[in-house]
Amino acid sequence: MTPTLExxxxxxxxxxxxxxxxxxxxxxxxxxxxxxxxxAALIQESQRMTADYKACLKEIEAITPRxxxxxxxxxxxxxxxxxxxxxxxxKWRCPVCNxxxxxxxxxxxxxxxxxxxxxxxxxxxxxxxxDGSKEQFVLDRD
Ligand SMILES: [Zn+2]
Numbered sequence: 001m002t003p004t005l006e007x008x009x010x011x012x013x014x015x016x017x018x019x020x021x022x023x024x025x026x027x028x029x030x031x032x033x034x035x036x037x038x039x040a041a042l043i044q045e046s047q048r049m050t051a052d053y054k055a056c057l058k059e060i061e062a063i064t065p066r067x068x069x070x071x072x073x074x075x076x077x078x079x080x081x082x083x084x085x086x087x088x089x090x091k092w093r094c095p096v097c098n099x100x101x102x103x104x105x106x107x108x109x110x111x112x113x114x115x116x117x118x119x120x121x122x123x124x125x126x127x128x129x130x131d132g133s134k135e136q137f138v139l140d141r142d
Pocket of ligand 1: 126128129130
């Protein structure tokens, strides 16, 4: 059975997201020169997902070479949007002063490390700009 273009595009978006999530972890493990079986498996998994993603893009290109560039841009854009919604990659806005807490960056001046989930911040945490409460922060939509 030949997969439909629609299902291939959906699959590419999914694989692109999985691979984008796994790649930084694998790169960090490679850099740390950790040789545990778990890290080897994670690195392998990340490489496999990236290979699957590329193979899926090739399938799309084979089916519809003329539309390929537009579809690929659409897939990359969707993956980027999905990435922004992942825990550790989101942004939260203070509705009072518009201060933006970027999970990817954390808050170095408060020693909050990068990739910190907003939910993991202490309950008493307040907006560093206006002392507004944590509860009033809203997920930034873009
Ligand atoms: Zn504020």
